[in-house]
Amino acid sequence: MTESIRPAPPSRFEPPSPVSAVLFAAFLAFFTWSLAGAGISISELIEGLPNMAQIGSEMVPPATDRFSPMLDSVLVTFQMALVGSVIGILLSLPLAVLASRNHTPHPLIRSAVRGFVSFVRTVPDLAWALFFVASVGLGPFAGTLTLIVDTIGFCARFFAEAMEEVDSGPPEAMAAIGAGPIDIIACATLPMAMPSLVNTSLFALEKAVRSSVVLGLVGAGGIGAELATSMEMFRYDQSATIVLMIFVLVMAVESLSSHARAKLIGGRG
Amino acid sequence: MAGSNANLNPAGPALRVDKLAKRFDGAAAPVWSDVSFDVPAGQSVAIIGGNGTGKSTLLRCCLRLIEPNAGQVHLHGETLTGKPAGHLRKMRSNVGFVFQKHNLVPRLSVLSNVLHGGMARSRGPRHWHHALASREDREYAMHCLEQVSLAHLAERRADHLSGGQSQRVAVARALMQKPRTIFADEPVASLDPQAGEEVMETFAKLALDHGLTLVFVSHHLDHALHYADRVLGLRDGRLDLDAPTASENLESLRSMYD
Structure with missing residues (x-):
């Protein structure tokens, strides 16, 4: 019996096109140049190792002499994060409706809102913090305002995308009943987008907690100010306590948020 | 078939479709055109036709969930086409739409x-x-x-x-x-035969009990014959069949799919 000729399988790897090869070479060259630009220096790293060991040894044992005021600052940090993210989330909802393709009253309004949200998101939170410290003075209020703006930049975009992604069937059913635009959003779009909205909101809270720690470094209230002071005073044992407190706070918020996520997303409507 | 100048009143047909046409943007040909029919109050009507003949589009155009390009739709004695959003919502409320x-x-x-x-x-x-x-x-x-x-x-x-x-x-x-009328767009297409029968029985009973007008799209020709008083068939971009179910049988309806 003659064996039929089998078609040859395709080659395992496609050779890169000349354009891809040139682009890859250009990327490698730029990356090598960037290593110098990023100040990577093995000698400085080796010289710095004893200092790192020195600071590390001074961090142990962590100090407890300012435990109570530090705890107060941690609480303020969390309060800033909570209030900032909740207000930011609430303000993001109407912005997301205006920025979503399926609910915006006019494409121009959608473009304007998306532009505003992109601008808010592009400016780093530390820049917003400096702006608000200069505007309303040092303290947690400046930090909270920063977190509100930061949350809007994050949530409004993802909320709008979540609203655009919902199945168009139930909103069409509402329109067929004679429901108005607000009824359609409240009855169909929001309940259907809820898992995504809850997820994004909880990520926003986690993000706000981490940001609020850094905001204190520029005088916007919270535990960051304590951390900056202790580092400037060379009280690394106090810094260690603050870092541990931040670690516990972030872990607690992340753990609570995953628990809440599971509960809220699985719940009955 | 009634003309467009007929005097409309609430006691007239539940649904009057007059010279309706729909062409989607970028499409070479209209889905259908010059579609006209009346549905008297309390009547049960099945719309049949092959895939892509625009049965669901026709039902949606009758409620302006999809905008027709030409022609008029009158619901319960009122003109639906050309009405502003507020009025349109009010008119839609008289029609229950089952998808x-x-x-x-x-x-x-x-x-x-x-x-x-x-x-x-x-x-x-x-x-x-x-x-x-x-x-x-x-x-x-x-x-x-x-x-x-x-x-x-x-x-x-x-x-x-x-x-x-x-x-x-x-x-x-x-x-x-x-509602005074129920539109149903292939209501049993995603159901097993038994569940499909139950849903169609529910429709028939409710239509009878409440005196509702029923317009449903179906690929189930036996449902069309059993549950409708009249069958409308779409083919080749036009309304090709408009007949009482009593005068049709499975064979004659199958010819709509040839």
């Missing part, structure tokens, strides 16, 4: 979904969720669920129902509107 995919809001309870039908009469938060609804509306919603034999599932989430149960909840939502 192939049922289109319930998946994360809400069965009761909340049925209560949404109440938006046909008034709007606002009291129709958004069963926790906010008035006692009268909750009771009426339960009555609607009872009519489709699903009152015992009022608290269940809509995405935890079977296909047949979901479709019956969609029928209950349509009843909550207190």
Whole structure:
């Protein structure tokens, strides 16, 4: 019996096109140049190792002499994060409706809102913090305002995308009943987008907690100010306590948020 | 077939479609054109035709969920085409629309979904969720669920129902509107034969009990013959069949698919 000729399988790897090869070479060259630009220096790293060991040894044992005021600052940090993210989330909802393709009253309004949200998101939170410290003075209020703006930049975009992604069937059913635009959003779009909205909101809270720690470094209230002071005073044992407190706070918020996520997303409507 | 200048009044046909045409943007040919028919109040009409003949589009155009390009639609004696959004919403409220995919809001309870039908009469938060609804509306919603034999599932989430149960909840939502007419777009297409029969029986019984006009799209020719008084057939971009079911049989209807 003659064996039929089998078609040859395709080659395992496609050779890169000349354009891809040139682009890859250009990327490698730029990356090598960037290593110098990023100040990577093995000698400085080796010289710095004893200092790192020195600071590390001074961090142990962590100090407890300012435990109570530090705890107060941690609480303020969390309060800033909570209030900032909740207000930011609430303000993001109407912005997301205006920025979503399926609910915006006019494409121009959608473009304007998306532009505003992109601008808010592009400016780093530390820049917003400096702006608000200069505007309303040092303290947690400046930090909270920063977190509100930061949350809007994050949530409004993802909320709008979540609203655009919902199945168009139930909103069409509402329109067929004679429901108005607000009824359609409240009855169909929001309940259907809820898992995504809850997820994004909880990520926003986690993000706000981490940001609020850094905001204190520029005088916007919270535990960051304590951390900056202790580092400037060379009280690394106090810094260690603050870092541990931040670690516990972030872990607690992340753990609570995953628990809440599971509960809220699985719940009955 | 009635002309476009006929004197319309609420006692006239439930639905009058006059020289309706639809062409989608970028399409070479219209889906259909020059489609005209009347549906007297209380009549049950099946729309049949092959895939892509525009049956669902026709039903949606009759409620302006899709805008027709030409022609007029009159619902319960009022002209639907050309009306502003507010008036259009008011007119739509008289028609319960049951979709192939049922289109319930998946994360809400069965009761909340049925209560949404109440938006046909008034709007606002009291129709958004069963926790906010008035006692009268909750009771009426339960009555609607009872009519489709699903009152015992009022608290269940809509995405935890079977296909047949979901479709019956969609029928209950349509009843909550207190409609004069029901449009159903392939209501049994996603159901097994038994669930499909149950849903069609529910439609037939409700239409009879409440004196409703029923217009449904179906690929099930036996359903068209059994549950409709009249069959409309779309083929080659036009209304190719308009006949009482009594004068048709399975063979004659199958010819619409040739």
